[in-house]
Amino acid sequence: MRRIGIAFAAILTLTMLSPVLAALTVDVNQANIQPLPIAIPDFVAATPNDTAAAQNIAKVVRADLDRSGLFRPLDPKSYIDQITNINVQPNFANWRVITAQGLVTGQAAMQPDGRLRVDFRLWDVYGGSPMLGLQYFTQPANWRRIAHMISDAIYQRITGEKGYFDTRIVFISESGPALARKKRLAVMDEDGANPIFLTNGSYLVLTPRFNPATYPTAQMIAYMSYIGGKPRVYLFDLESGRQEKLGDFPNMQFSPRFSPDGNKVAMSLESGGNSDIYVMDLRTRATTRLTYDPAIDTAPSFSPDGKQITFESDRSGSQQIYVMNADGSNQHRISFGPGRNGTPVWSPRGDLIAFTKVESSAIRIGVMRPDGSGERMLSTGWEDEGPTWAPNGRVLMFTRTPPGGRGAQIWSIDVTGRNERRVATPGDASDPAWSPLIQ
């Protein structure tokens, strides 16, 4: 007994001493920010019938992670090893030699009940250890969503942030000649797959916004439309296809945006050349006026806790960004930089407000903290406007118009200013709005 006690004490002492022995301390203050090299071989097909699903899922996961800019999926041609059984620990030496730091293995198997079962594992190649393992069951037609969910899980394990691949983008699709431009409401997956037109283009649609609340459905959109020539705000339920006019006001109604819990919509109502911000409770349909300034107050956007609203106003003589409490009190200006600043959008993470800055040389997307500090510009285009946040508050999409003013495009950029790239859309597209994670 006593011997064990002494041995235990000795081990304790050694453990406590070890940091002291390592006298040399190396502070690492510089980094080399690089995407993580990751190998994602085609998933194993349980039967030959599962081959297509197994290959497609791996392909979509590779494309998702590559698009994020934080991963560098290695070319499958460079692999010198094959995964034939996902329950076997991979031979890590064969993946280290192709410089992979992460390895994803998976399997697709059709079940007797007609569902598809997908398993995957994420491995730390250097440490030789598993980082993550999950299993999904779904209808075979949903294989794409499963792939996005796998991408989200990998993204979160490696970066610490929730992913955003299992999301959709609603946007305005533009087509036709310049004088008879058709603008249709459209929705697609985050990677550009499955584009669907929601309106037929016979009337103008603008500023679609997703409901950030995922309950009862993550499929609700608010937008402004000129149905019958009158600018009004409508709600659109993507699942049922039902549209509904939001209230009945005599004058122009525009710039809607949901509260974080999805129970309210903030918007602008115009009256006699002056527009102010109102909030409508969707359950009672009661409307509350928040601003009374004779200037133009518009583009409201809630903070993620629902307690504050950021908006733009020209009450100071030029378009600038303001923040107020959700009841309209404590209105104060936060943007003081050069140029005009508008279309503020509060990050779902709460730490930043994205906005559009208009200067003589360019129109660009930037971010600042909710107190107005830390302003920095992100996008590098000539005319970039209308930012929308990914649900993880990490990536932004916006509209880019090339010099010449034609052919609007949707672009995305990381909040660090890296990975600026065009988003695939069917034809010209503008005014994107990001959905929450579908789940």
Place this chain on the structure above:
Amino acid sequence: MLHLGIIASMFITWSHRFDIVDQSTPVVPVDLVTVAERTNVAPQVAPQPITPPAVPNMIEPLPQTVEEPKFEVAPADVTPPVKPKPAPKKEPKAESKSDQLDSLLNKLASAKPANARAGSRTIQGQGAQTAMTADLVSILQSQIYRCWSPPMGGPNSESLVVTYEVWLNPDGRVAQPPVLLSAPDSESAYRYAANHAAERAIYACQPYKLPLNRYNEWHSFNFVFDPRSLTGQ
């Protein structure tokens, strides 16, 4: 008895930490198949140096800082003229037995001067990074930063300082898994990501090139990965 019980229960709880690997027990034969395939494809090892596949890399690396050349100079000044290890090695990967023998012999040869300077070593122990160790710190800094790509852009990513204790073999390779001295993975998903990015950097940068005759000074040390001063936030 109580102590025995406590120790036994520690082992039981630890064994649950590796649930995923549990399923891998019945698969020893398949491992053999994998080995066979690797040998078949052995000729492909030749193209491996060209491995960077042509996937477009949209992240722009940070501009190389000016300090890099400084770091390069420091080792040159300090490295003893003998420096036998890099010379015979043309490729860092080549680890033939003769090389290992060489390094062992070198280690033996360098052991004597280290003993002779035993007095000065105790003085170093009073405080790390004195003039004696500052050059080693520079050498290690100049090598590790290239491999460290911490998660950036998180809500508080700049506050996630990670400390690992590292043990190296005389050939500069990691001798045993580094030990995390800062906050554990369980603190948050962000902490998990930061810890693992640091651990990957430690492995990815091996073998470390350090003066062999001073192995006693660098066989064990702490890496403190501190993202607070990184740009690009």
